Amino acid sequence: MLKIAYTIKIGSVVCKAGQQTQLIELRSHSELTIPVNTCCLVLGLPQGLTISPEDLVSVELGYENKQTLVFTGKVSRVDWSIDRVRIEAASTFGSLTAARLNRLYEKPHAGDIVKDILKRGKVKVGQVENGLKFSVYGVGELRSAYDELQTLAQQCGFDFYANTQDKAVFAKYKPASTHQFNYGEDILALELEQPHPGVEKVEIYGESPSSQGQGEQAYSWLTKKEVKGTAGSGSGFTTLRLTDPTARTQAVAQKMAEAVLAKQRQKQRGEIKVLGNANVKLGDEIKVSKMPMATLNGSFKITGVSHRLNRRSGFCTVIDWEEV
Missing domain, CATH: 2.40.30.150 (Bacteriophage T4, Gp27, baseplate hub, domain 3)
Structure with missing residues (x-):
């Protein structure tokens, strides 16, 4: 039977199996639809420990001499009692949920927008792929920076999350393991x-003539011609129709429709x-x-x-x- 092993680092404190300070409970959680990775630790016999909010936290789990990093973040809350201390930690994606930005990007790839926002939010970059190229793309303060980036990921058919090193991943699903x-x-x-019953057809409506022979420079023109992307087939009951002003060309609208259908299908x-x-x-x-x-x-x-x-x-x- 393999022996469970762990290494927990909280600021200058290091806890390992077999030491005086004992791990009573550990729970870590990460999810594609939840912005912040979390970890809850309960340590017994906490005498001599010095732990404060914003201390760096890393957790490795495994068996015997082989351990793997499962969480990186910062202390968000500490509850002390006589015989134990309860520590809650969260990843730095929390800064993206609080941030509001007003930015306008001209001829960017989606990856360029992501890198700029991550830099402003002081979030480390792990893997950021280029994704779609837009004629123009606006980010407004009515939504959080995280919501803006999740929308961008959906438009590209990408996932957006923090990995176990607390670094941002903005990329198409390609399992490494x-x-x-x-x-x-x-x-x-x-x-x-x-x-649940899924969407069988997606229609994306844009707003520009730039794919009607006028080129990307025409993104701001008004037109009666329709910019539309369609993916899948189905009746009106299973068709999702969306208006997206960032879809300035037929090609971008089409790729968006395909990405949304892949996300929304049953x-x-x-x-x-x-x-x-x-x-x-x-x-x-x-x-x-x-x-x-x-x-x-x-x-x-x-x-x-x-x-x-x-x-x-x-x-x-x-x-x-x-x-x-």
Whole structure:
């Protein structure tokens, strides 16, 4: 039986398995649809510890001598009691949820906009792909910087999240790792969500003649000609129609429609609980095998990861997934 190991760094404090300061409970969570990665730690026998808000936090989990980074962030709250201390930490994406910007970009790639906003929000860059190229793109203060970037990711068909190093990822889903889980071996539980009726057709309407033979310089002209992108097929009940002023050309409108359809179509989703696996990350893929029902087997995209460690239940990992 493998021995669970961990290394927790909070400012100048380092906690490891076997030391006087004991880890009572650990919960970390990251999800594609939630902006901020979080981690909650409960430490026993806290005498001599010095912990303050804004201290840097990193958490590594694993077995024996092999540990993997699962969280990086800063202390957001500390609750002291006589026999324990409870620490809440969050990733730096919190700055994007609070920021409001007024910016106008001319002829940018989506990646250029992302890098500029991340720099202003003091968020580190991990991977930022170029994505669509726009004639002009405006960011307004009516929405948070995070919401603006999530919209941009949807237009490009990308994911936008913070990785375990607390660095921003703005990229198309391309799993770097596939994690194999087998029923009866490392799968503890699996939940299947009944898919809701999805969108079968998407229409994106833009506002410029620049693709009607006038070129990108014509982005500000008025016209009666329609700029429209269409993806999929379906009736009016399953058609999503959107107006997007950033779609200045037929090509951009078409790519937006395809990306939105991929996001909104009917998908199988669920949750799987497995023996603790610190290697599972957002952007990876899981492969499920040997399930009692053959329809539950297959390869799925990871959309959320929670690691849980305590004395009662040990170390387990809960993974949210969806079909690609």
